[in-house]
Amino acid sequence: MPDLASTRLAAHEMAARLRAGSVSSRELTEAHLAAAEAGNHALNAWLVIDRDAALAAAAAADARIAAARADGSAALAALHPLCGVPVGLKDLVTVSGGQCTAGSRILDGYVAPFDAHVTERLRDAGAVIAGKLNMDEFAMGSSTEHSAYGPTANPWDLERVPGGSSGGSAAAVAARHVPLAIGTDTGGSIRQPAALCGIVGLKPTYGRVSRYGIVAFASSLDQVGPLARDARDAALLLHAIAGRDRRDATSAPVPVPEELLALPASDDEAAASLRGVRLGLPREYFVAGMEPGVEARVRDAVAAFEAAGATIVDVSLPHTEYGLAAYYIVAPAEASANLARYDGVRYGHAVRGGDVLGSYLASRGTGFGPEVKRRIMLGTYALSAGYYDAYYLKAQKVRTLIKGDFDTAFAAGVDALVAPTSPFVAWPLGAKLADPVAMYLSDACTLPVNLAGLPGISVPCGLSDGLPVGLQLIGPAWSEARLLALARAYEGVTAGAPWRRLEPPGLVAIDPAGPTPARRAIALPGGHHR
Numbered sequence: 001m002p003d004l005a006s007t008r009l010a011a012h013e014m015a016a017r018l019r020a021g022s023v024s025s026r027e028l029t030e031a032h033l034a035a036a037e038a039g040n041h042a043l044n045a046w047l048v049i050d051r052d053a054a055l056a057a058a059a060a061a062d063a064r065i066a067a068a069r070a071d072g073s074a075a076l077a078a079l080h081p082l083c084g085v086p087v088g089l090k091d092l093v094t095v096s097g098g099q100c101t102a103g104s105r106i107l108d109g110y111v112a113p114f115d116a117h118v119t120e121r122l123r124d125a126g127a128v129i130a131g132k133l134n135m136d137e138f139a140m141g142s143s144t145e146h147s148a149y150g151p152t153a154n155p156w157d158l159e160r161v162p163g164g165s166s167g168g169s170a171a172a173v174a175a176r177h178v179p180l181a182i183g184t185d186t187g188g189s190i191r192q193p194a195a196l197c198g199i200v201g202l203k204p205t206y207g208r209v210s211r212y213g214i215v216a217f218a219s220s221l222d223q224v225g226p227l228a229r230d231a232r233d234a235a236l237l238l239h240a241i242a243g244r245d246r247r248d249a250t251s252a253p254v255p256v257p258e259e260l261l262a263l264p265a266s267d268d269e270a271a272a273s274l275r276g277v278r279l280g281l282p283r284e285y286f287v288a289g290m291e292p293g294v295e296a297r298v299r300d301a302v303a304a305f306e307a308a309g310a311t312i313v314d315v316s317l318p319h320t321e322y323g324l325a326a327y328y329i330v331a332p333a334e335a336s337a338n339l340a341r342y343d344g345v346r347y348g349h350a351v352r353g354g355d356v357l358g359s360y361l362a363s364r365g366t367g368f369g370p371e372v373k374r375r376i377m378l379g380t381y382a383l384s385a386g387y388y389d390a391y392y393l394k395a396q397k398v399r400t401l402i403k404g405d406f407d408t409a410f411a412a413g414v415d416a417l418v419a420p421t422s423p424f425v426a427w428p429l430g431a432k433l434a435d436p437v438a439m440y441l442s443d444a445c446t447l448p449v450n451l452a453g454l455p456g457i458s459v460p461c462g463l464s465d466g467l468p469v470g471l472q473l474i475g476p477a478w479s480e481a482r483l484l485a486l487a488r489a490y491e492g493v494t495a496g497a498p499w500r501r502l503e504p505p506g507l508v509a510i511d512p513a514g515p516t517p518a519r520r521a522i523a524l525p526g527g528h529h530r
């Protein structure tokens with residue numbers, strides 16, 4: 001059994017040791033693969049752990065680092081910090097020659113013929129792709145219970161959800177199977193699972209990261225971003241994947257800030273940067289139904305910012321309450337169009353049903369799960385003749401009002417907004433499965449940010465009932481470096497807090513022949529999973 005101690009390192013610590021020659025990428029990769037292989041039955045976070053490809057990438061990274069070392073310190077410094085560092089990908093990012101299920105049966109058997117932009121960028125950096133991570137089917141969900149490949153468990157409590165839809169990514173990072181993972185966020189799917197698993201998750205500005213090679217859910221809302229255990233690591237991963245790509249017309253020609261590679265190492269230096277910062281506290285984000293423990297932790301965090309020299313101003317984002325309704329028109333409408341391509345001919349799962357229409361209906365009828373069918377029906381209805389004006393057009397107008405609320409707040413001179421990420425901590429598996437609207441409510445604080453195209457980050461801010469709570473920071477477009485610096489400052493301010501040292505319990509022995517703990521939990525009365 002390889003030494004698992006290195007799985008406790010942050011990616012930036014791995015980068016320093018790789019350069020110093022005190023560890024090899026092979027050793028790091030072996031340790032992380034071993035952790036993932038040993039822990040995956042308990043979590044069901046990974047759909048594929050790609051040992052052979054990971055070890056080949058590690059060998060290539062070690063060779064690159066050795067060659068750079070021979071060329072001198074400038075060559076070593078020019079390597080990307082992620083060279084040799086293991087990374088997991090949500091299973092909607094294509095990797096040439098590999099599976100890309102998007103958590104759906106309808107993509108079962110599909111083999112991607114090309115690399116996504118983010119995959120290419122990670123390969124260029126020399127990162128080690130360790131495998132593909134579980135997710136809600138087509139990223140529709142907030143709990144990873146809508147995966148056709150079984151639910152993922154939360155490493156803090158195996159009978160609770162990890163959040164979603166990037167629940168596999170968040171669980172794998174929290175459980176130290178990888179220091180970093182890629183997720184996507186359409187309405188909260190990076191930030192909310194990061195919050196529920198006690199890690200950092202950043203949704204970049206719309207257009208910051210190319211969506212080329214990402215299975216589409218709602219194209220005007222989807223963004224790719226990092227999940228990590230601290231702000232510095234999230235910044236390194238964002239740096240590797242961000243930037244203009246001709247193959248995605250919505251990817252913006254905005255330079256990638258080099259500050260992402262230079263967040264302060266010192267807690268005191270980071271904390272000192274808070275003096276003079278103005279943070280807005282949007283009153284509408286303390287939504288009805290929010291758990292008191294969540295609200296208390298978020299208010300503690302706000303007090304910590306203030307004590308460190310930030311000014312807190314009350315702000316109002318008056319159209320927040322319409323965000324959920326607008327999102328659940330716009331996102332299903334776009335999804336219904338995007339998912340029309342799964343016809344049983346071109347991709348994966350195919351069922352023959354007599355004539356062409358019969359095969360189409362049989363393939364889609366058996367290939368899509370219930371939540372995806374619900375979204376396709378909602379979206380098709382909202383776009384249909386006679387209802388388009390009443391629903392879709394109205395929702396787009398509301399979207400403009402929501403964006404206007406943020407513009408007004410930032411124009412009034414606040415640097416960023418502070419808010420809860422999720423109104424709840426991780427809930428028991430199965431608890432919200434039978435009530436889609438209860439599930440949708442868990443994104444009330446994240447989806448306005450997608451509707452406005454803005455960046456948002458969730459950082460851990462303590463525990464409630466022993467479970468992680470996430471603090472959300474929202475900034476103007478292209479302010480990722482600023483948000484990460486604020487997140488780093490908050491880490492500095494709270495460096496001495498006892499909760500900072502708490503982490504998910506270690507591996508528990510799970511009989512690999514039996515059902516995963518999450519499957520067992522959902523099969524309890526009240527659950528209705530396939």
Ligand code: GLN
Binds near residue numbers: 141188189331
């Ligand atoms: N939970 C939201 C939904 O189900 C958001 C999902 C996401 O961000 N991909 O649509």
